Amino acid sequence: MTAEVGVIGTGVMGSNLARNLARNLADRSGARVAIYDRDVDRAHGVAAEHPEADFLVASSPADLADRLSGPRVAILMVNAGKATDSAINDLVQVFEPGDIIVDGGNSLFTDTMTRGEIVAESGIEFVGVGISGGEVGALEGPSMMVGGTESAWSRLRPILEPIAARAEPDDGNAEPADGRGERANQLECIAHVGADGAGHFVKMIHNGIEYADMQLIAEAFALLRTRLGLTPCQIAEVFREWNRGELESYLIEITAEVLDHTDEATGQPFVDIVADSAGAKGTGGWTVKTGLDLGVPVATIAEAVAARSLSSASVLRSSGTTLDCPSTATSAPVDRDKVIENVRQALFTGKILAYVQGFHEIAAGAQEYGWDTELGEVARIWRAGCIIRARFLDRITEAYEADPALSSLLADPYFQDSLNAGQQALRDTVADAAVHGVPIPALASALAYFDGIRTSRASAALVQGQRDFFGSHTYGRTDRDGSFHTLWSGDRSEVTL
The missing domain is CATH 1.10.1040.10 (N-(1-d-carboxylethyl)-l-norvaline Dehydrogenase; domain 2)
Incomplete structure (x- = not known):
């Protein structure tokens, strides 16, 4: 039996996002979610605690790859840094060209850009998604900022868009769309904000x-x-x-x-x-x-x-230092x-x-x-x-x-x-x-x-003069274009550079 998407990392954020995905996929298509954690017992514990999610629990990265339908999609919900690099390396070994690895953690955007370049060499797509809303948002609907290629976004959109938070336009005209009380004109709080590290940058x-x-x-x-x-x-x-x-x-x-x-x-x-x-x-x-x-x-x-x-x-x-504020005692009443x-x-x-x-x-x-x-x-x-x-x-x-x-x-x-x-x-x-x-x-x-x-005239003019005096850093002028330097240690004439 296969799953449409896998979630790696079953801490609070990962397990809640996986439950959100499972609920929405089951409602729409009957598809399932696979979960994996290096602590396999923890992943089994999450599955046992939430039987309604009907998770497929993978025992290894290779097992996860086998359980995912192609092209594969796996979402990393692990700590930023070495844990993310390790998880990516594990997946690169078992995924194939055209598969997608999503980093849903709080990674530094430049790290995401570097990881994307490395992963691209294998033909695998790498996407950085900024996810905001904490553990409640992960379960009930987060705001998501997607950074990656247009092709990856096209593949991910039908998976991620339904689990995003929904905002009601502030126009007072929203009408109920179904029995769950959802609104016909609500907008999903997810967007493709650019390539490579853009998602994590915006987050x-x-x-x-x-x-x-x-x-x-x-x-x-x-x-x-x-x-x-x-x-x-x-x-x-x-x-x-x-x-x-x-x-x-x-x-x-x-x-x-x-x-x-x-x-x-x-x-x-x-x-x-x-x-x-x-x-x-x-x-x-x-x-x-x-x-x-x-x-x-x-x-x-x-x-x-x-x-x-x-x-x-x-x-x-x-430190024990006594730093007093001047007395401001006054009898004037406070409004x-x-x-x-x-x-x-x-x-x-x-x-x-x-x-x-x-x-x-x-x-x-x-x-x-x-x-x-x-x-x-x-x-x-x-x-x-x-x-x-x-x-x-x-x-x-x-x-x-x-x-x-x-x-x-x-x-x-x-x-x-x-x-x-x-x-x-x-x-x-x-x-x-x-x-x-x-x-x-x-x-x-x-x-x-x-x-x-x-302000119409900033004090930076003086700073520029100081910089030119001690370091010959030059300055611009308000009356003509160019870069200038005053010979401060000489006759103080001005030269154009």
Whole structure:
């Protein structure tokens, strides 16, 4: 008996994706899913725990190849790095030209490109798919960003599209299509975003934006608690109110849930008993490093990554050094409603600027690597299934649909108007936080990014002069074309290079 697709790796993500595939394939064609894990007992355990999936359990890579109908498709759901390389090598030994290996893990996009070149020598197709949504998304419908050839996408599309998350257009006209309550005009949150490493590149940027979004939300929480003295439960209600408007998103929704949760052991607010040291798995840092390589400023994402690093810098934070904030005691009353509204607007404005940075990097990456990545399509497939799913993404899709050649989201009227409307609240919030010693690096960097874009004359002119003075790095001029150098150690005349 054969299977239409195989899944390698039966951890939480792999087993949930396999169950999603099995459910959909059974409904559509009666086809089955084969699973394999180097820990064969774990794979058998997954099959026993979920008999409804009717998995075929392979005992080895060769056995998996024998159980798959051709052309074969195997999806790797293993840890990025050596585990992925090992799994690929195992499959290359038993697969044939025309078969497809899919890496569904969080691999660095340049690794995906290198692996694709190596695998191509055997005639086997290699596809990198960014999968977002966590373990729940893997089971119920993730957002998927596919990178590979058009021929591989044609083969994979009927397998992957039915298991993707579905987003309902924000037009209020969706009508039920069947007894399961699905909508006739729902759109699958999956797209072919380009060749070779494009899928993992776009997923990397998704995660970078996610870092920024989470940090901005955390800073909003810190401001409301510090400046107004609100309890976590009270702040949860503020976030629930925000989630009814333009900030509506999965992250705002779960933030309210976390803040409203009480620790069973202590009876304290859950957020107060959690260690304030945040971990990271690398994709945020990759986003920042790649942005630097591409010459794309992603300041807010970078500050979000740095904030996690600082939170974990135990040597710095427990050094015993006393660093005081100047006293700001005042008898002036605090306008609760005004502070809440300012923080809301600041959060939304910072969120816009983080997305501007992320989409700028996607566009730059597509240009650098020759990918045909449609930015509006990227926003559309992030509308459901993924961690940063939000109402806000509809606006991004609309912007690129209105002008596919849009140079930046900053050139779209909606985003221009939103930034102009929210900038004063962002300024007031950043200033208030600075005066009272509340660290808000992401919001502050968003404001600096905004001002850096809108200023008519940047301070970089002086930097160019400094570079030319000590290193003869040359400079351009505003009044004529060319590259110039001043003879600083000589008569300070200017030469054209």
